[in-house]
Amino acid sequence: MQELLTFTIIGLSTGAIYAVVASGLVVTYTTSGIFNLAHGATGMLAAFTYWQLRFDWDLPAPLALFITLFVLCPIFGLVTERFVMRGLQGTSEVVKLSVTVALFAFMIGLANWIWPSDSSREAFLKFYEGNKVSIFGINISWHKLITFGCAILVAIVLRLLLYRTRMGVAMRAVVDDRALTELNGGRPDRVAMFAWALSAMLAGLAGVLLAGEQQLNIEPLVLLVINAYAAAIIGRLKNLPMTFAGAAVLGLLDAYYLQFSDNSWFPQSIMGFGISGMRASIPTIVLFIALIARPQTRLRAGIVRIREHNKVPAWSTSIMGAVALIAIVVAISGMLTRSNTLLLLNGFTFAIVALSLVPLTGYAGQMSLAPLTFAGLGAIAMSKLPGDGNFFTLIVAIVIVALVGALVALPAIRLSGIYLALSTAAFAVLVTKLVFNQKQTFMSGNISVPVLDVPFFEINTPRGRLILASIAFSVLGLGVVAIRRSRLGRRLIALKDSPAAAATLGMSLTRTKLAAFAISAGIAACAGALAGDKVSPQQYDFTQSLPIVLLTVVGGVGTVGGALFGGLMLGGNSVLASVVPTLKNVTKILPGTIGVTLGRNPSGAASQIADAYRSLANRWNLLAFAAAGGIVIWILDAKYVISHWAFFIGGVFWILAVTPNLVGIMQAPRNRQIIASVYLAIGVIIAISVDWDNAVDSTGKRLIALVLLIALFGVGAQRVAENAPRIHRSSPDVIGLTTDFTDEELDRAERELGVVL
Amino acid sequence: MTQPILELRNVRASYGSIEVLHGVNLSVGRGEVVALLGPNGAGKSTMIKVVSGLLRPTSGQLMIGGRDVTGAAANALARAGLCTIPEGRGIFPNLTVRENLLMATYSGHKLSDIEESTYSRFPRLSERRTQLAGTMSGGEQQMLSLARALATDPVILLLDELSMGLAPLIVAELYQQVAAIAAEGVSVVVVEQFARTVLGVADQAVLLAHGKVQVAGKASEIGEDVLAGAYLGS
Structure with a gap:
């Protein structure tokens, strides 16, 4: 007592x-x-x-x-x-x-x-x-x-x-x-x-x-x-007394579990399934139950305004893009050092995981915070299933995880928006705590996923795996494009645009959502199953999923290109950390910093860049130019022509200042085109030719120099290109009659109409 | 003629790239009731948004009491004595009646004064003071929104589609209140899609169509044929 x-x-x-x-x-x-x-x-x-x-x-x-x-x-x-x-x-x-x-x-x-965990610090006293x-x-x-x-x-x-x-x-x-x-x-x-x-x-x-x-x-x-989220959900996110009651229940459950689990009769495992992670999972389970017990989200009719519009991808450009991507990877992978290859491989793995969000979040508008969890399940399935890297094993692994995805989605299907997102987060935490730390899954902290067995090719090298990953991304990307162009794709879009309208047309929302979740889980599983290496549960932790979701949304979750961008950005982040070790700390906050600016007004820097990148997505010539420039800078670094610092500053300048301006420059009048290009060229030359390692003595000053470069030449070029005299925009119903369409207007009209180039 | 209390000078306004008001002029005298009429999509509600400060005009001027207030924030205009009852119900459905009245105290009036004025005019609201406003009937909700106009003693009152979704009898009752407010010297701008309900109380009528003022004149001079022409697009 x-x-x-x-x-x-x-x-x-x-x-x-x-x-x-x-x-x-x-x-x-x-x-x-x-x-x-x-x-x-x-x-x-x-x-x-x-x-x-x-x-x-x-x-x-x-x-x-x-x-x-x-x-x-x-x-x-x-x-x-x-x-x-x-x-x-x-x-x-x-x-x-x-x-x-x-x-x-x-x-x-x-x-x-600020507070690295290894420092021996003073105790935090009560x-x-x-x-x-x-x-x-x-x-x-x-x-x-x-x-x-x-x-x-x-x-x-x-x-x-x-x-x-x-x-x-x-x-x-x-x-x-x-x-x-x-x-x-x-x-x-x-x-x-x-x-x-x-x-x-x-x-x-x-x-x-x-x-x-x-x-x-x-x-x-x-x-x-x-854990407190569970309490807030019990209070339906608005009822404070209920929230307090929920918090008390959670605290008590935790304490009683602690008390009972100390007893000798308390089982250490159930049916061979260790439950040591159980205590940490209690709040998550409560959260899950509270979410499921929520009344079904009511369908709201009315006009839905969606700020993101994406063109229906065309087959021609998609196939060209896929082939070009593989070709580029094959070409540059020969020049990379082993560690750079692994980093790029990492980026492609992230990109595949990011791709899994495209049909689910981008098309169907369902938020998931657990993409990596499914990748982890894919890795487990691949390593546990017989076949040792057999292609057939891969298919079975994907199908199994897709089924798991649908199964998990089944109870969560009634939810939408934030509640759905939280339930996927709850799922991710549960899997991390209860599945990934089992003897049966990650035996000794890591498992090795067999390399895919491809006839005539030996891919048991980092380069081979990198090429395989790029092929996998391209194939899956084409698959996603195929989905978008199919009947199912239209249903997914309908689900996002107006669930109420879709339901009144007789579409089964449940089945569509299930399909979206299953497809998404399957794609993510692919990323895990193709790991072809030792993997550890930390790689698939819930907290690791968050940056992926984030950068995919930044990159553009509605397009395959956006997923690639997001994945590579995350991979690039670790490239950054390895090339410039002093920047390791900056890279810790970088994804967050990029994302925080995401929601800022359209004038915010990151969303502007993202917009510029998005408009770039339709222009293959500019895209190729941008990619080529990036690769040149990389090669210069790899061949020790320029220092790592010059690589970093040049690369960042290229990504943040040059590439986003390309479209604007293309559309400017000729004289302004020349001025803006000169601006950018000067910026690039300064960025890669200065002897940063010796001429500038501290990291801080180098970073300041970088910011100044971007501000001076990048923003300068943008001003020059975009301050071109503009035609007064007349009412939309007279455009095309009394004035000609501008390129931009044509672009927008096509986007609105979903016309394919 | 004395200086108008509210004036729009060649105001253009747009949503994104779509221009809705193509240069609108309006002049409201002190104590005058102006009816803004026009078919769907004429730009009436946009005009109210511009006047109330919720939408910044792309060009032109908004003058209140002879001062240029173009681009002033809606909340600043509201505190300065501009009372707007927006389209739909101008109330907070998830607040109680009393809390709704508390929100009206931003005008500088004491809650007790506002409550007294409201409950004496609308005894039914007094019975419902702790009830959530959204659970009251449409007429009661509209009374509550009018109560704000009555109790806070505004200089200008903007009413957008007061009659929407209400029974004719209640509409007539509400317009009596509007007439009473106008009699106290408040300038009132009333938007109505149904012209006949409002022409009885209005001094001036402005007919808006396609984002432009088509006809402006004494309310009594606006005939059926003019209205029909504007609404049906002759």
Whole structure:
């Protein structure tokens, strides 16, 4: 009895922390409609900051707490809202989630950078460490009492704030009707900033409380806070009392499991299936159940405005692209060093995983955060099935994983948007915790996936595998194009554009969704099954899936080219880390940084570049030119003509400044074309000819030089090319009658009509 | 003639690349009721959006009280005394009646004053003060949105499609309230697709079609034939 009571208190105190986290999530979700996946990471950063102030710099606890929770956290929230989230209004759920994923990746990268885990650091002490009170003979630490107190305080303050103050009511009003809030005289932007600041404070409070119990580690802090998502979902993302109740239940479940699993009668495995990962999975299971128990998402009729439009890919260009891709890879793979080959191979593996998102997320509009999980299942299937790399084994492995994908999707099929995305995340975490750490799957930490057995070719070399991966991507890419052009493809698009309209036309939404999930899982499985090497479960971890999803969305999740771009960008990130080791830390935050700008206004840098790249996708001559330039710079580096730094700066300049400007330059009048080209040429020459290693003495200065180069010559060229005098745009119904169509208008008209070139 | 309280000077407005208003002029005098008429897609609601500050005109000027306020934020205009009841229901469905009234306090009035004025005019809302506004009947919801206009003492009132989806009897009742507001000296711009409901209370009528003002004149002078011509596109 005594023991049960003790565990109840432990459970409730964990629950109290979950409740604080979850209430912060609810605050931002209800005011901005953004489910902040990075919420836990905010708490993690706050805990580290507090540790820095309190234990490393020895500030007194109240001061450290004040600075962390009442100065830095609110500022962080304000900045996040102002510069990241505000641009997300009116974007699709996929983009919103991707941006919070980016923020998540960014913060983890940042924490890893500032506080590397291997440093032996001061311990993170509890509040009033060592002090206990005894109630009914049970010892409760002051820290736990404070935790309870905080949760209760948060509950009361939030209740009063949201229902008694105008700011709180305005926070709820903004969700109802943003424009009307403005018409009432309210300032929605301020309300949103307030909400994000408040939410960051709540995350920070929870992070500090949790770190006192769990010590300072990035992953447990982030993941434990993820557990609070389950509580928020139980509260349907808006009901605070239910959220608190859910948090309490979660905390109790965790504590009781801990208590019971200590007993000798508690099984270590069920039917030979180890359940050591069970405790960590409880919140995920609760999350899954809470999601499934949600009422079916109602179909909403009405006009759906989608900002992303993608042309239907044409066979001619697709086949040309596939052949060109393989040809380029075959050509350059001979020149690469072994390690560069492996990195590029990595990029192609990512690209195949990214490709699995195209039919699912790009076409059908269903968000999945678990693409790598299916790749992992594919790797397991390939290595466990008999046949040792037989082509037939590959097919069977793909089919099995596709079936698993459909099976997993079956319960989740009723969900949509954020709830669907979370259920795939729950699935990914479950598989990671319960399947990948089994003796039967990853025996000794890694398994070796047999190399595909191709007649007449020996592909058991990195180069062979690279070529195989590029062929696999091309073939699968063509398959995806075939799907898009088929009846099924049109159904997937219909599912995304208007589920309600599709349903009224008699289309089975369930079957279409299942098909999308199965296809996606199958493609991802291919990436795992073709690994042809030793693989470890960490490679397929849930957190590894996030950058892939993110960069695919950045690259353009609606097109095969976008998947390639996203995958290679992620691979390129590790190329960067290996070529310039000093930049390793920058590469940790790079995917996040790219993604964070994704949702910014169309004027945001990354989306602009992405747009420029997208318009590039239709122009093979320019695309070939861009690729050729990149390869030349790479070869110059590989042949030691230029230094690694020159390679890096030249490459980044090429990618960020030259390539996105090509289309603009093509469309400018001739004299401006020449000026802009000269601009870019000067930039490139400076980038690759300066002796960066010796002439400039620090990494920081080199990076500043790079930014300056891009700003001066890249943006300069863009200004020159695009500030060409423009014809006043007349009403669309007279264009073509009184004025001629411009190239751009023709492009747009074709895109709208889905006309194939 | 005294200076108009609200004036649009050659305003153009567009959604993305599609221009909807092609140079619109409008002048509303103090205490005047102007009816904005026109068929679907004429640009009436866009005009309301421009005046309320929700949509920034691409060119032209928006003058209020003789001052150029082109590009001012909607919330700033609202606090300055411009009250807009947008299309549909101008209420927050997931807030209670009382919380809806609390939102009206951005105008600078005290909640207690707003509540008193509202409940005395619409006793039915008093019974429903803790009920979620979205669960009330359409007429009650429209009363609530009008209550904001009545209680916050605006200088200019913009009404967009007040009658939408309501029974004729309720519409008549609501327009009586509008007439009462106008009698207090408030300038009112009313958008209506159904011309006849509004011409009774309006001083001036402006007929909009294809994003341009087709006819503007005294409400009493706008005849059936003019209306029919504009709506049917003669």
